[in-house]
Amino acid sequence: MSVNVPLPGEAHRGSAVRAMFDRIAPRYDLLNRVMTLKVDQAWRRRLLSDLAPKDGERMLDLCAGTMDVADLARRRAPGLRVTGADFSMQMLRRGVEKTALPASQADAMALPFLDARFDLATVTFGMRNLERYEVGLAELARVLRPGGRLGVLEFFRSESRGSRLVHGAYNRLALPVLGRILSPDPEAYRYLVASMERFASRVEFEDAARRAGFREVRGETLFPGVCGLVTAVRA
Numbered sequence: 058m059s060v061n062v063p064l065p066g067e068a069h070r071g072s073a074v075r076a077m078f079d080r081i082a083p084r085y086d087l088l089n090r091v092m093t094l095k096v097d098q099a100w101r102r103r104l105l106s107d108l109a110p111k112d113g114e115r116m117l118d119l120c121a122g123t124m125d126v127a128d129l130a131r132r133r134a135p136g137l138r139v140t141g142a143d144f145s146m147q148m149l150r151r152g153v154e155k156t157a158l159p160a161s162q163a164d165a166m167a168l169p170f171l172d173a174r175f176d177l178a179t180v181t182f183g184m185r186n187l188e189r190y191e192v193g194l195a196e197l198a199r200v201l202r203p204g205g206r207l208g209v210l211e212f213f214r215s216e217s218r219g220s221r222l223v224h225g226a227y228n229r230l231a232l233p234v235l236g237r238i239l240s241p242d243p244e245a246y247r248y249l250v251a252s253m254e255r256f257a258s259r260v261e262f263e264d265a266a267r268r269a270g271f272r273e274v275r276g277e278t279l280f281p282g283v284c285g286l287v288t289a290v291r292a
């Protein structure tokens with residue numbers, strides 16, 4: 058499958074990914090709900106029930122996009138001080154319109170926050186898009202206080218041959234059709250599929266989190282071959 062948006066390790070990836078999210082921002086929420094049959098929100102709720110944000114804590118929702126996680130977190134704990142950060146202004150703009158929560162335009166590769174600033178951080182479906190996810194993990198470790206909690210939801214690369222086949226068929230047959238109907242940017246769906254197939258497996262990601270300074274790293278498959286959850290504590 059040919060993809061024009063550069064994949065990890067390819068040149069000029071950051072600016073091309075940002076431009077792509079700026080373009081799809083107006084239809085992002087609709088696409089998410091349709092493509093996952095609304096299960097995406099259940100996955101986000103599950104992540105938050107593991108992290109258990111509390112009133113008064115500071116939370117960073119990185120790669121926040123339209124800020125669904127920030128919004129759900131704030132509903133769980135109305136006294137939570139949550140900030141959304143993303144490098145796409147168009148995604149953040151929609152998030153701020155929807156949630157009225159604070160947001161900051163920021164690149165996950167070099168976060169504009171002080172060390173140990175946050176009690177918890179979330180990254181949902183964002184890690185896969187980073188130029189180098191290991192650098193993103195190191196930045197998250199830096200801005201979390203010792204004992205701070207991290208929760209990541211992602212379409213990790215499947216390690217099982219069976220689910221790779223099922224998933225590959227869905228990706229190649231259903232996603233492009235849905236993408237064409239719902240989005241003016243079919244390139245975005247080719248990118249989505251290619252980025253899932255090239256990303257780390259959940260186990261590889263867990264090892265990278267340990268190397269970046271996290272302990273109690275735990276992973277779980279939420280939907281076989283599709284969606285995984287990783288939680289960890291800043292050492």
Ligand SMILES: C[S@@+](CC[C@H](N)C(=O)[O-])C[C@H]1O[C@@H](n2cnc3c(N)ncnc32)[C@H](O)[C@@H]1O
Nearest residue numbers: 078120121122143144145148164165181183186
């Ligand atoms: C698939 S969306 C996920 C949005 C949201 N977290 C959700 O659950 O729907 C990925 C987001 O990551 C952002 N992103 C990708 N690379 C980034 C980077 N280097 N720094 C900050 N944000 C980035 C994109 O702009 C996009 O909004």
